[in-house]
Amino acid sequence: DAGVIQSPRHEVTEMGQEVTLRCKPISGHDYLFWYRQTMMRGLELLIYFNNNVPIDDSGMPEDRFSAKMPNASFSTLKIQPSEPRDSAVYFCASRRGAKNIQYFGAGTRLSVL
Amino acid sequence: QQPVQSPQAVILREGEDAVINCSSSKALYSVHWYRQKHGEAPIFLMILLKGGEQKGHDKISASFNEKKQQSSLYLTASQLSYSGTYFCGTEGNTGGFKTIFGAGTRLFVKA
Numbered sequence: 101d102a103g104v105i106q107s108p109r110h111e112v113t114e115m116g117q118e119v120t121l122r123c124k125p126i127s128g129h130d131y132l133f134w135y136r137q138t139m140m141r142g143l144e145l146l147i148y149f150n151n152n153v154p155i156d157d158s159g160m161p162e163d164r165f166s167a168k169m170p171n172a173s174f175s176t177l178k179i180q181p182s183e184p185r186d187s188a189v190y191f192c193a194s195r196r197g198a199k200n201i202q203y204f205g206a207g208t209r210l211s212v213l
Numbered sequence: 214q215q216p217v218q219s220p221q222a223v224i225l226r227e228g229e230d231a232v233i234n235c236s237s238s239k240a241l242y243s244v245h246w247y248r249q250k251h252g253e254a255p256i257f258l259m260i261l262l263k264g265g266e267q268k269g270h271d272k273i274s275a276s277f278n279e280k281k282q283q284s285s286l287y288l289t290a291s292q293l294s295y296s297g298t299y300f301c302g303t304e305g306n307t308g309g310f311k312t313i314f315g316a317g318t319r320l321f322v323k324a
Contacts, residue, residue, distance in 0.1 A: 131310070142215075143255070143300060143314040156311055191254060198310035202245070202302075204254035 102126075104205035106192050112211045118180040121208045124173055125194030133202065134167055134177050135191040143191070149175065182212045214238055216303045218315035225291050225322045233286040233318045235301030244277050244284040245302040245312055248295075255300060259286065291322045 105124040113119055125132050133148040147157040152169045160167070164183070169175040179186055189209050193202040216237040223231050235244060243262045247255035261277035261284060274287045288295055298319050302312035 133311070135314075142316045145311055145313060148311055150310075201257045201260055202312060203257070204247075206254050 104192055104194050104203050106190075106205035106208050108208060109206060110209045110211075112213065113182055114213050115183055116181045117212075118178065119182045119186075119210060119212075121177040121190050121192075121210070123175045123177070123192030123205060125175070125192070126196075126203055127173070129194035129196045129203075130172075131195045131198070131202075132169060132175050133193040133195075134175070135193065135204075136188045137191060137207075138188045146177070179210075182210075184212045186210060187212050215313055216301055216315040218299075218301055218318050220318060221316070222319040223321070225295075225320065227293060227322055227324050228290055229322075231288045231291060231320060233288070233299050233301075233320075235284045235286070235303070235315055237282045237303050237305075239282065239303070239305045241277075241279065241282050241303050241305055243304045244275075245304075246273075246275060246284075246286050247300045247302065247314075248297045249300065249317075250297040258299075288320070291320075293322050293324060296320055296322045 107122045130151050134146040135143050137143045146159045147167045148155055149169045167177045189207045191204050191207045193204045195202045216235050219234045246259040248258055249255040259275045263279055277284045298317040300314045300317045302314045304312055
């Protein structure tokens with residue numbers, strides 16, 4: 101299996117621009133998670149989906165952030181408009197079933213100038 | 214609520230042992246342990262489930278005290294490859310099946 105695939109690996113953008121991060125989970129996994137990692141705040145859960153339905157988005161920092169999962173093999177995290185404080189590494193992870201191992205993608209390093 | 218990890222950082226010589234602790238203020242169903250090397254994604258090490266079931270890594274062990282809501286990760290005869298940041302992630306009995314990660318413990322093994 102190819103594992104969780106994220107794109108792009110690196111994104112540099114200017115403040116105010118829209119940013120879209122993409123994730124392809126492992127086939128057969130029914131849970132998908134979006135995390136943000138910074139030195140100050142560690143690994144924060146932003147939102148997670150079960151069977152393509154958003155279950156908990158309480159970690160989404162504000163309305164500028166939105167996430168979708170139109171089908172079982174694709175999810176996006178969008179930031180509009182982006183701000184310098186959004187600079188971080190964003191990870192996507194998936195797993196099969198509850199209470200099980202999560203597999204992380206390689207992450208997207210976002211820099212907002 | 215984020216679990217608390219201790220210590221924040223550890224420096225070891227190759228062959229020495231280390232223990233990393235993780236505690237939660239909430240009742241737990243499971244505890245997960247991951248290791249992350251600089252610039253890479255977290256990699257699964259161990260999962261401990263309420264009731265005692267354990268899935269894990271052959272070089273690393275862990276314990277889960279459900280009553281105390283604590284878990285410990287034991288690294289024995291450390292190798293240079295053990296260096297990295299270790300995260301515990303906890304899942305509670307309520308609030309959905311989401312994993313909340315601690316702030317991490319940085320481990321450095323030197324020759």
